[in-house]
Amino acid sequence: xxxxxxxxxxxxxxxxxxxxxxxxxxxxxxxxxxxxxxxxxxxxxxxxxxxxxxxxxxxxxxxxxxxxxxxxxxxxxxxxxxxxxxxxxxxxxxxxxxxxxxxxxxxxxxxxxxxxxxxxxxxxxxxxxxxxxxxxxxxxxxxxxxxxxxxxxxxxxxxx
Amino acid sequence: xxxxxxxxxxxxxxxxxxxxxxxxxxxxxxxxxxxxxxxxxxxxxxxxxxxxxxxxxxxxxxxxxxxxxxxxxxxxxxxxxxxxxxxxxxxxxxxxxxxxxxxxxxxxxxxxxxxxxxxxxxxxxxxxxxxxxxxxxxxxxxxxxxxxxxxxxxxxxxxxxxxxxxxxxxxxxxxxxxxxxxxxxxxxxxxxxxxxxxxxxxxxxxxxxxxxxxxxxxxxxxxxxxxxxxxxxxxxxxxxxxxxxxxxxxxxxxxxxxxxxxxxxxxxxxxxxxxxxxxxxxxxxxxxxxxxxxxxxxxxxxxxxxxxxxxxxxxxxxxxxxxxxxxxxxx
Numbered sequence: 450x451x452x453x454x455x456x457x458x459x460x461x462x463x464x465x466x467x468x469x470x471x472x473x474x475x476x477x478x479x480x481x482x483x484x485x486x487x488x489x490x491x492x493x494x495x496x497x498x499x500x501x502x503x504x505x506x507x508x509x510x511x512x513x514x515x516x517x518x519x520x521x522x523x524x525x526x527x528x529x530x531x532x533x534x535x536x537x538x539x540x541x542x543x544x545x546x547x548x549x550x551x552x553x554x555x556x557x558x559x560x561x562x563x564x565x566x567x568x569x570x571x572x573x574x575x576x577x578x579x580x581x582x583x584x585x586x587x588x589x590x591x592x593x594x595x596x597x598x599x600x601x602x603x604x605x606x607x608x609x
Numbered sequence: 610x611x612x613x614x615x616x617x618x619x620x621x622x623x624x625x626x627x628x629x630x631x632x633x634x635x636x637x638x639x640x641x642x643x644x645x646x647x648x649x650x651x652x653x654x655x656x657x658x659x660x661x662x663x664x665x666x667x668x669x670x671x672x673x674x675x676x677x678x679x680x681x682x683x684x685x686x687x688x689x690x691x692x693x694x695x696x697x698x699x700x701x702x703x704x705x706x707x708x709x710x711x712x713x714x715x716x717x718x719x720x721x722x723x724x725x726x727x728x729x730x731x732x733x734x735x736x737x738x739x740x741x742x743x744x745x746x747x748x749x750x751x752x753x754x755x756x757x758x759x760x761x762x763x764x765x766x767x768x769x770x771x772x773x774x775x776x777x778x779x780x781x782x783x784x785x786x787x788x789x790x791x792x793x794x795x796x797x798x799x800x801x802x803x804x805x806x807x808x809x810x811x812x813x814x815x816x817x818x819x820x821x822x823x824x825x826x827x828x829x830x831x832x833x834x835x836x837x838x839x840x841x842x843x844x845x846x847x848x849x850x851x852x853x854x855x856x857x858x859x860x861x862x863x864x865x866x867x868x869x870x871x872x873x874x875x876x877x878x879x880x881x882x883x884x885x886x887x888x889x890x891x892x893x894x895x896x897x898x899x900x901x902x903x904x905x906x907x908x909x910x911x912x913x914x915x916x917x918x919x920x921x922x923x924x925x926x927x928x929x930x931x932x933x934x935x936x937x938x939x940x
Contacts, residue, residue, distance in 0.1 A: 557906065557907055557927075557928065558906060558907070560856065560875070578779075578804070578805070581823070581857075582779070582805065582823075583908070583927075584674075584718070584763070585734075585761070587627075587645065587672060587690075588671075588672070588690045588715075588716045588734070591671045591672060591690055
């Protein structure tokens, strides 16, 4: 996929990870329905690995909690992600990893929209269109080599 | 809305998977479905219930995206993400794989039989539309490859009476093809949708074409009168249905018996529109006659009107289920 040893973004800016979620009494109560909120969604995607660097999407500021939109009542989730550089060729792969992680983790009722943060990528319309096309996504995930790469990005590692 | 769309039955058709498409046989007695589990299922009525009559497995290595019955009802064609199209022949009550059509570079998105039964069209993410000819010995030969789209071709449909083909694409356009000197050519490009066109359907006479899109609208196109025969065809958009669909409209089906228009939407709803009888035929008006907002628990991928029984509608969804509905128009 990426071929040689040249990294596209050899010196990315690294951001600090946010701490663990503080649990409230309601969170612990089994009888209270927990609507899915943006912290929960962020917790699902923050540790996804970048395809090129041994860093998470959170550490690279590719995903931020503030760019997660959730409406549990309407079963909708919207994620904006920011590629580290405007010509990042990994953008589609990163978007796909985020989408797959959420598809696998959230209840089936959810509609999941993953977009590039407006103004941060040269081909954002083309990438957004591919990510929004569920037929293209489904076919891509039947490609075993691509699925392997996505799964690697989704594998928890490095004891985070 | 005084009309009603009543649920007749729900079938757990493709468990743990998604059902992409349903198609009624020409006599309306069988329903074929296909899905992400790589299988095709044939459903028939037993008493008052629809039951699974057979399962066609091992025909494809990947998702089966579309199935199409031949006009005589004896053959079934299936289009798959494995880049092949399989032709099945009906023998007694079972289906046997007759032949596999290869050639597309990647996923085959749709397949359709011409009303004559002698021609078959397929389309693919490789941006092309292929037209195949079938002879009396059940031999298939590709006669044309047309590359009129700049992106993934999602669906193709044949005109109900003429040898005319229409295609819908990720490039936001619809193309209309006619045969000229043994070659199929794109004779009109219908522009207007602002995102991927997912599906198409002609009305009963073939004078109008409905298209649906990721832009959340349905458009009705009509052929403008032109100098007969020669040159390019001219189709204009005469109506746009917007504001009804909350997400991508994946399918549109025009009932050949009643003229009702059904849509399958990513907001989990099935909707039926009816044409206002008193409107100018060149400026048709459609209004929402019935809708089921939670027709399925996930995206609705396909809607299909039964060709013989007016008002009987099938839909299928990402939740793997098929639902059969009865649309009762007001008297």
